[in-house]
Amino acid sequence: MDRILHFEQDEHGVVILTMDHEETRNALTGNTLVDAFLAAFERIEADPAVRVAIITGAGKAFSSGGSIHEMERQLEPKFDSAALRHEYREGIQRLPLALHKLEVPTIAAINGPAIGAGFDLACMCDIRIASERAIFAESFVKLGIVPGDGGAWFLPRLIGMSRAAEMTLTGDAIDTQQALEWGLVSKVVAQDQLMDECRKMAQRIAVNPPEAVRMSKRLLREGQHSRLDTLLEMSAAFQAIAHKTADHAQAVGAFMQKRAIRKTTH
Missing domain, CATH: 1.10.12 (Lyase 2-enoyl-coa Hydratase; Chain  A, domain 2)
Known part of the structure; x- marks a missing residue:
């Protein structure tokens, strides 16, 4: 597996996918992370021994979302609207489609900030467990853009239209306490307990047929x-x-x- 995404599988059929791109705080664009995720999902689907997948981030962030350097590149005159639409459809939009149809349950182990597309990645998972260091922001409007990766579909289904509109239209971040109150996450735990809690949840699922x-x-x-x-x-x-x-x-x-x-x- 690409070094940007580590693939670990235990004897219980639990796979842990760890994003590891420290220089961008695990950004999802401007690198090969989307391709690495898609390859991991294909590997999971091909292996009937896999029961659950956990997605997390290395370092201090879960994912910073879109790369600011990639956004700067997209401002170049050669990228007209038609070209950018094609980039989205053939780029990051493959991630929500593949993750949404993945047969095995998915758990987001949110170890730190989940921002923009990184927040949407957490919303694509079936279950979310956060460390006390996590924050969440649907921050696209702060940069004058929109949720281009399906966030407008996932977020209202998780927390309702009014709260989803609040997060989307203000772009403001919420903390773990608010995320817990809104039902965005199932549980908030200490940073050093996060992966243990997610493994326990995965094993509770994995014991079932x-x-x-x-x-x-x-x-x-x-x-x-x-x-x-x-x-x-x-x-x-x-x-x-x-x-x-x-x-x-x-x-x-x-x-x-x-x-x-x-x-x-x-």
Whole structure:
């Protein structure tokens, strides 16, 4: 894996992806980080042993978002609007599409500031756990630009339209306490406890039957935009598959055995 993104996999099927580009505080543009993420996602999808993926940053920041040097380059006259639109579609916009359709659950371990596109990256994950050093900002308007990577789709679904509008239109940062109150993060922990907490969460997910977990995640995703009758039809199809898995048969057998034991001991 590219040195800019470290790939670590443990015996429980938990993958940790660590952004490591200290000079830009883990910026997502102006480097090969998006390509590295996409390669990591392909590797995860190809390996049925992977149960959960954790995304975090090395150093003091989770991600600073877009590279200011890349923005300066984009001001050059040769980059007209059509060229820039193409750059976004073939560049950073591949990241939300790939991460959103990733079958395994994802946890953002937010170790420090998550700014702009870096904040949106955290919002793309299924679960967010933050260290006490984290701050969050949908800061695009401060630079006279807009959320170009899907933030306007993800953020209202997490915290509601009014709060999403507040963050997007002011560009102001919020701290971990406000993020916790708004339901943006599940938990805030001390910096030295962050990865342990995220691993514990990952292992709580990883112990469950993997196909049921993957299909449950897909239903949650589809439920964000589907009609109820459409989601119910999809749920019925997934449930029919789940009922015929070895994991389900084993779980039912174990439950019935425990109940039989309880009856004989009373």
